Amino acid sequence: MVTGSRTCRPGWADLVLTGLVLVFVVGFTSAASRWQSEGESAAEPFRPLDALGYGWLVAAVLPLLLARRFPIVVFGLCSALAVTYYWSDYPGGPISVTSAIALFVLTVVRGVLPGAIAGGGLLVTLYVAHVVSTGNPVPTPASGALAGAAVAMVGIGAAIRARRAATRAAQDQAREHEQRLAEQERLRIAREVHDVVAHSLAMINVQAGVAVHVADRRPEQAKEALLNIKEASASALVDLRATLAVLRSGQERGPVQGLAQMDELLEHARAAGLTVRVHGRPGDLPAPTDGAAYRILQESLTNVVRHANQPSIVDIHFGRPGGRLELRVRDDGMGATPPRLGNGLRGMRERADALGGSIEAGPVDGGGFEVRLRLPVGGDGRDGE
Structure with a gap:
């Protein structure tokens, strides 16, 4: 359960984005409410922002905190709150920006096709509602603006998603290259140490066998074998120290x-x-x-x-x-x-x-x-x- 709660916890980027959008939507809508109140006509009455109106605006923005984790749900919720707000008596404002940002995040997280389907579905829903409510099949200029905004959000989201995918592919390729180089270096070190140690140890083993075999009967030959062991071991130590010195220094090649x-x-x-x-x-x-x-x-x-x-x-x-x-x-x-x-x-x-x-x-x-x-x-x- 702890792991799941951490997975759903919004990050700093989500908090900053949501905070900025909240300030923009609430502040701009409040200013628009005052402007519309000063120029209000009897033919176009509206309801001043109250606690319910401000709560509505906040409720439309807060889902953006979880947009990256639940992009489809957040897009649907933000769109529904924005559309119903515009159908209410409250003054107009930029609440639709929440739906646009949610569509952008949906495209980045899930891909172009889900983003296009979600954006298209919203446009179709709005058009059907327009026809049912007005009986006029001709789209309004606002519908064209909404369609353009949806296309722009999906296009920008697709471009960023492609760029991130290219960056991840380049990083994966770089890591794979580093791992390949590390493997080659590991094999090179293994070869060098094997070549240095195996040859000398083989010679030492043979000479030790000779010394053991002739120690009692021919001490002179045993002494010669021991001298050969000493020479071979000294040579092996020199080679091994040189190899280790190269490895410690980080040089690619030694002598x-x-x-x-x-x-x-x-x-x-x-x-x-x-x-x-x-x-x-x-x-x-x-x-x-x-x-x-x-x-x-x-x-x-x-x-x-x-x-x-x-x-x-x-x-x-x-x-x-x-x-x-x-x-x-x-x-x-x-x-x-x-x-x-x-x-x-x-x-x-x-x-x-x-x-x-x-x-x-x-x-x-x-x-x-x-x-x-x-x-x-x-x-x-x-x-x-």
Whole structure:
């Protein structure tokens, strides 16, 4: 019940509008009453405004407080009070403005068709009453003025309604765009954090396993594995701090790693016991392409370490056929199966799609697994293998 009462409570705009209309109608009608009293003729007597007359005027204005919530009811009530007032003996005045404002609000709130039907219905009713009371089917000049006022109110209300609808559509579109940007930024942050953390943790996990396995029999090798863990964790902390610093600063991009730092990735893979062979070279690349290729190469090597079955050799092929970069990462693991769509593969595809490229990943003949990336970069292809 409390919620319903709050819903029906008029707002400040309703109070101000109703107050202004009330002052205008009562004040103008009072002045008109005095003017008509001074020039009154015996042929046109009228009843001076009294308590009933003032109450009538106030009753015709007050429904405007609820015009936005009950537009049809308010329009009907204001119109009925205005028409019956003009048929009374009280002096004329601008009480019809209440009906015009109610028709305007009705059109804004409910639309052109309801407003036109309501306005037309009022005009038809007045015309029928005129014909019945006078027997003259010819409309009076006042009828034409009323019709013009009704058309004007419906037209203005329709224009404002259309403008509000356009404004709401633009606001909805702006909010949708902001949400889309926020979602893209969230995915970008997730990719960056995943790439930074997953690779280093995979290498740390492998080296920790080596250290545990050889700790008793070959302490020197265990020590080497622990040093590799220390190096990998330090590198991960540096990368993670750099990523967090970018996020805190609000910058769109941080320092982008590229294939120029590829040797660090290769050393990590070799420290995990893999033989890494590089064929060809990537050549000069635009920064976005260079960064995406680096991250995809990093994720591919991480997946070899984490998921391949007893791999020993990883072949990395770079090419520039047809003005695009081609990167292939293939291992010689045994019994590779089609991959499940996890965070790593999803992130690689998102990076490739963002640059208009493509990526394929799956098992190959011989039991290994291959990731093939193609990114458009332009050029004549002379920088590759």
